Amino acid sequence: MSDELRADPELPRAVALAWGVAAHPQRGPKRELSIERIVDAAIEIADAEGLGAVSMSRVAASLGFTTMSLYRYVTSKDDLILLMQEGAVEPPVPDDAVERGWRDGVTAWVHAMRAAYREHPWLVDIPISGAPITPNSLLIVDWFLREVRDLPLNDGEKMSTLLLLTSYARATSAQERDLGAAAAAASDPGEVTGQSAFAALAELVTPERFPYLSPLLLGGGYVAPPGADYDDGDDDFAFGLHRILDGVERHVERLGGTSSPAAPEPPAEPPAQLDLPRDPRVRDAAKARREAEKGVREAQKALREAQKRERDAIKHAIEREQQAKRK
Structure with a gap:
């Protein structure tokens, strides 16, 4: 397809609004509305009553306008929810001066995601x-890519790691939200944790039928103890x-990175009465070990250099393709 026939790319309306590149309505209600006011009102409703309580008419009423007034700014509820998600999640990206290991950085990143889910529990319902x-x-x-920039992972592995961690943060946050809601609604916290049914379960979960679960249940490890804080997992x-x-x-470590590799197993202590360094077989074995270690280090270095060349080649290929498309 020639450039003349290729259509200009166009962002969906809600995405364009999020980026601030959408055209604003020419005519609006007498008291001017704004995307920001609409989104803030919708988030306030969701925070108080959940995502299911959000509707175009409900948001309009909370602002004192008609539903049709909102449609001048946001064309559908789906667009509104996307904008709510964008407004509710503002990542606290650390300053460039912050230096730390990748594990500490990724941990801080995951906790920031978890904090957003705690502040706006309805996010897990989108x-x-x-x-x-x-x-x-x-x-x-x-x-996230900044925190793992020094790891010898390719681009696909980095994105897969991000997906794994975001899925974990989302799933555990949803579980925490649901357990917290159940505990708040229950007249007896034991109904949520299983404490109220513990005595009956102890009779039913027999060693014959549940040989591995039964000891755990009897030992009290299956359910939280009375008085536990069920909102804090x-x-x-x-x-x-x-x-x-x-x-x-x-x-x-398998890729040959330098991320806190496990210390090599120390050699066994020789008996004190043996003067092993004089044994030629010991010297030969020690020499072979040193050569092998040198070979491993050289291979790790070669792997890192090859990975860097691959990343650079992919980057340059993408740039050349983009330049060719522009021409």
Whole structure:
């Protein structure tokens, strides 16, 4: 298709509004509305009553306007929800002067995502409809890529790691929200944790039928103890997050990265009465070990250089293709 026949790219209305490049309505109500006022009102309703309470008519009424007045600015409820999501998630990107290891950086990033879900629990109810394309959502991606910039992961692996961590933060936040709501609605907190049914379960969960669950249940490890704070799952959350990061770190080590590699196993202590350094077989084995270690270091260096060349080649290829399209 020639350039003359190729249509100019056009952003969806809500995305263009998020980027601030959409045309504003020529005529509006007597008391001027704005996208910001509409979105803020919708977020306020969702924070108080949940996403299901948000409608165009409800938002319009809260602002003192007719529903048709809102449609001059936001063309559909789906567009409004996208703008609400964009307005509710403003990532606290750290200053460039902040220096830390990748694990600390990624941990801070995940906790920022979790804080947004806690502040606006309805965010977990918004379906995922595609890749991030709004400014704040792309800032979240950019911040994550900054934290893992020194890891020897290719672009696909970095984005897969981001997807894994965002899914974990979203799922655990939804669970925490739901448990908190159930605890608030229950007359007895034991109804939420299982404490009220514990005695009956202890009779039904027998070692014969549940040989592995039964000891856990009888030992009190299956349900939270009475008086526990059911709104705070940080211990469970932290455990899961650390195990995910352990897995990423192990993968980095296999790639030959320098992300806190495990210390090599020390050689066994020889008996004191043996003068092993004089044994030629020991000297030969030690020499072979040093040569092997040198070979590993050289291979790791070569791998990192090859990965860098690959990334640079991909970047230059994309730039050349974009230049050719512009011509």
